[in-house]
Amino acid sequence: MDLTFDHVGVSRGKRRVLHGIDATLRAGRVTAILGPNGAGKSTLLKAALALLPTTGVVRLGVDPVATMDPRARARAIGYLPQDAAVHWNIRARDAVALGRLPHRSAYAAPSAVDEAAIDAALAATETAHLAYRPIGELSGGERARVLLARVLAGEPRWLLADEPLASLDPAHQLDVIARLRAVAAGGRGVAIVLHDIVQAGRLADDVMVLKDGRIVAFGAVADVLTPATLEPVFEVAFGTLAGPHPICIAIERLGR
Numbered sequence: 398m399d400l401t402f403d404h405v406g407v408s409r410g411k412r413r414v415l416h417g418i419d420a421t422l423r424a425g426r427v428t429a430i431l432g433p434n435g436a437g438k439s440t441l442l443k444a445a446l447a448l449l450p451t452t453g454v455v456r457l458g459v460d461p462v463a464t465m466d467p468r469a470r471a472r473a474i475g476y477l478p479q480d481a482a483v484h485w486n487i488r489a490r491d492a493v494a495l496g497r498l499p500h501r502s503a504y505a506a507p508s509a510v511d512e513a514a515i516d517a518a519l520a521a522t523e524t525a526h527l528a529y530r531p532i533g534e535l536s537g538g539e540r541a542r543v544l545l546a547r548v549l550a551g552e553p554r555w556l557l558a559d560e561p562l563a564s565l566d567p568a569h570q571l572d573v574i575a576r577l578r579a580v581a582a583g584g585r586g587v588a589i590v591l592h593d594i595v596q597a598g599r600l601a602d603d604v605m606v607l608k609d610g611r612i613v614a615f616g617a618v619a620d621v622l623t624p625a626t627l628e629p630v631f632e633v634a635f636g637t638l639a640g641p642h643p644i645c646i647a648i649e650r651l652g653r
């Protein structure tokens with residue numbers, strides 16, 4: 398089930414921060430969303446979750462996201478925000494269990510299906526050994542993996558994540574990339590905001606590049622992750638390396 402942006406615009410205060418976004422993000426693929434600071438990447442994810450008022454329409458399949466039943470929407474689209482926090486010092490496993498809330502009736506105890514999904518998410522993020530530790534005592538990277546587990550536990554049809562690799566060491570970055578690719582390989586949709594262009598090449602099938610609230614490139618990773626496309630966007634000279642996936646590396650700032 399694809400996620401479609403049909404002329405989507407967002408204003409924050411008096412400023413227009415997204416302009417007429419037209420794009421279809423495909424289920425079964427990983428889409429990386431790149432762009433300079435302030436380009437509108439996080440805003441695009443929030444628009445897809447109906448967390449912000451928008452002009453235009455975001456659709457999951459044929460259904461406008463904004464008018465979906467909130468529980469159905471929470472089951473369908475999982476979200477890992479930038480700088481996600483847990484405001485109570487609960488155990489990691491209980492934090493992951495929160496990801497199952499849209500599947501449970503109010504006050505019901507987790508079912509066997511819920512417990513299995515929680516255990517699978519802990520295993521997938523290598524956080525089972527942290528399950529009974531207070532989340533406030535975990536390192537930044539451990540907490541980031543637990544919060545990813547919370548989203549995975551909800552088994553959403555679409556997974557939207559804002560910078561999920563930022564605080565992870567290389568081994569756990571590779572694990573999370575493998576996990577997100579597995580989610581997409583299972584037919585679900587994955588859209589990830591990233592700053593690391595090398596990781597985008599490793600993770601993504603498609604890349605959307607935003608600048609000043611507009612799409613400046615959107616397509617298959619090999620077509621978009623090129624110096625010709627990226628240099629005017631980031632105002633940085635890029636070089637390429639041969640590898641199993643497109644590797645584009647920032648070399649130096651342009652025009653300085």
Ligand SMILES: Nc1ncnc2c1ncn2[C@@H]1O[C@H](COP(=O)(O)OP(=O)(O)OP(=O)(O)O)[C@@H](O)[C@H]1O
Pocket residue numbers: 409410414432433434435436437438439440441
């Ligand atoms: N609550 C807000 N009120 C006013 N303006 C906002 C608000 N949140 C974001 N903006 C503005 O909207 C624009 C887009 O912000 P957004 O967070 O989507 O950018 P981004 O591409 O995710 O940036 P970054 O890479 O720095 O995380 C920016 O100019 C930002 O200053």
